[in-house]
Amino acid sequence: MEMGFRWDFAYEILPQMLWATLNTIIAAGVGYAIALVVGLFFLLGQRTPFKIVNIINREIVEFVRSTPLLIQLFFVYFVLPQFGITLSAWLCGMITIGLHFGTYLSEVYRGALEGVPKTQWEACRALNFSTIYTYRRIVLPQAFPIAIPGMGNYLVGIFKDTPLLSTIGVAELFHAATAVGGYNYRYLEPYTMVGIIFLILSVPAAMWVRRLETKVNLAQGKIKQ
Amino acid sequence: MSYFAFLAEHGTTLLLGTVTTIKVLVCSIILYVIISMIFGLMRLSKNPIIQGTATVYIEFFRGTSLLVQLFWAYYVLPFFGISLEAFTAGVAALGLNFGAYGAEIVRGGILAVPKGQWEAAHALNFSPAKRIKRIIIPQIFPIILPPAANLTVELLKATALVALVTVVDLTFEAKQINSITWLSAQCFGTALLIYYFMARFALVPFLRWLEVLAAKKVGRGKA
Numbered sequence: 001m002e003m004g005f006r007w008d009f010a011y012e013i014l015p016q017m018l019w020a021t022l023n024t025i026i027a028a029g030v031g032y033a034i035a036l037v038v039g040l041f042f043l044l045g046q047r048t049p050f051k052i053v054n055i056i057n058r059e060i061v062e063f064v065r066s067t068p069l070l071i072q073l074f075f076v077y078f079v080l081p082q083f084g085i086t087l088s089a090w091l092c093g094m095i096t097i098g099l100h101f102g103t104y105l106s107e108v109y110r111g112a113l114e115g116v117p118k119t120q121w122e123a124c125r126a127l128n129f130s131t132i133y134t135y136r137r138i139v140l141p142q143a144f145p146i147a148i149p150g151m152g153n154y155l156v157g158i159f160k161d162t163p164l165l166s167t168i169g170v171a172e173l174f175h176a177a178t179a180v181g182g183y184n185y186r187y188l189e190p191y192t193m194v195g196i197i198f199l200i201l202s203v204p205a206a207m208w209v210r211r212l213e214t215k216v217n218l219a220q221g222k223i224k225q
Numbered sequence: 226m227s228y229f230a231f232l233a234e235h236g237t238t239l240l241l242g243t244v245t246t247i248k249v250l251v252c253s254i255i256l257y258v259i260i261s262m263i264f265g266l267m268r269l270s271k272n273p274i275i276q277g278t279a280t281v282y283i284e285f286f287r288g289t290s291l292l293v294q295l296f297w298a299y300y301v302l303p304f305f306g307i308s309l310e311a312f313t314a315g316v317a318a319l320g321l322n323f324g325a326y327g328a329e330i331v332r333g334g335i336l337a338v339p340k341g342q343w344e345a346a347h348a349l350n351f352s353p354a355k356r357i358k359r360i361i362i363p364q365i366f367p368i369i370l371p372p373a374a375n376l377t378v379e380l381l382k383a384t385a386l387v388a389l390v391t392v393v394d395l396t397f398e399a400k401q402i403n404s405i406t407w408l409s410a411q412c413f414g415t416a417l418l419i420y421y422f423m424a425r426f427a428l429v430p431f432l433r434w435l436e437v438l439a440a441k442k443v444g445r446g447k448a
Contacts, residue, residue, distance in 0.1 A: 160289075
């Protein structure tokens with residue numbers, strides 16, 4: 001077998017890899033969108049005045065957060081059919097990623113809401129604003145900037161966890177690389193290219209999130225260092 | 226087949242897998258702590274070459290996916306004449322990946338020690354070694370331990386990935402049992418529970434205990 005990096009082979013598989021990259025981006029985007037919504041539900045469960053709901057919510061979040069995403073994927077993919085629910089690998093992957101990262105995002109939301117000073121609430125109470133008006137016009141506009149860096153971090157996080165979807169057969173970038181590698185019996189180029197594509201996409205994204213974070217901190221009057 | 230019959234038949238296999246998972250976890254914790262300290266310090270160096278090396282390392286390992294690094298270590302390194310055993314490749318990839326995240330925590334922790342502490346130690350004519358050992362390091366631990374604890378729980382979850390490069394850990398055994406018996410709910414459910422118990426009732430309490438210990442050392446703990 002030829003040693004070293006074969007550029008011609010890398011060039012040959014490039015179009016295939018780029019198409020698969022598109023799938024990875026779609027998977028990350030859809031998973032993120034679901035996670036954003038799921039996070040809201042967990043936040044709601046945490047803030048309802050019913051103690052029982054709070055406790056159950058807390059335990060579910062703890063459980064999902066302290067077990068590996070990989071086994072959760074297997075669980076959803078293999079167990080649901082036992083109960084007569086057969087979903088495609090794509091759907092299973094999206095649901096699992098949405099649920100898993102939804103728990104993380106609910107923590108981001110919570111942190112952001114708690115980041116709004118209590119005095120803001122008291123002032124609204126003093127001005128006789130309704131709760132909904134307080135949320136809509138006073139609290140959420142202040143909480144949102146605080147949540148942005150955390151939300152951005154998890155977007156990058158989801159993007160980097162999409163290769164796990166290949167284990168249940170979602171045809172994203174890593175799956176394509178494994179298939180190409182197996183077909184030609186050369187793993188060097190496909191896996192290296194996957195690494196490079198991930199670097200190209202996630203390093204600028206992470207930098208952008210960090211810039212955003214600095215901006216938010218500046219706007220909040222918390223200048224770092 | 227009842228759940229107890231399932232446990233009686235496959236419980237030992239899953240437990241053996243759990244032992245491997247714990248081995249992977251302990252080895253990669255040791256590796257990642259060492260790497261984060263080295264690169265965290267390098268990141269603060271005034272020498273641009275040392276600092277640049279650390280930055281490139283951190284960006285590289287945080288920018289690519291852990292699974293890609295794992296497969297690269299196991300399937301691609303042999304092309305360069307380096308054949309690692311699955312266990313070694315798994316621990317190396319986990320340690321290198323989490324070391325990059327840990328380095329940033331260490332860097333942040335060192336920067337968070339108030340400047341006045343350095344200056345006071347200097348004013349009292351402490352030697353540089355004593356300054357670091359007696360003044361700075363005891364104050365770093367309470368700052369870095371909470372985020373490091375989160376990272377370590379993430380590491381426990383990430384150890385599941387080594388099953389994909391044929392390390393026979395808990396995830397691998399669960400998958401294996403699933404493919405023999407097709408009792409998916411039982412085997413993956415049990416695996417999820419084992420991971421949950423390991424994280425919630427062993428790893429997290431241990432890390433909390435370390436945090437309390439570190440806080441007490443600098444007189445911030447509750448007696």
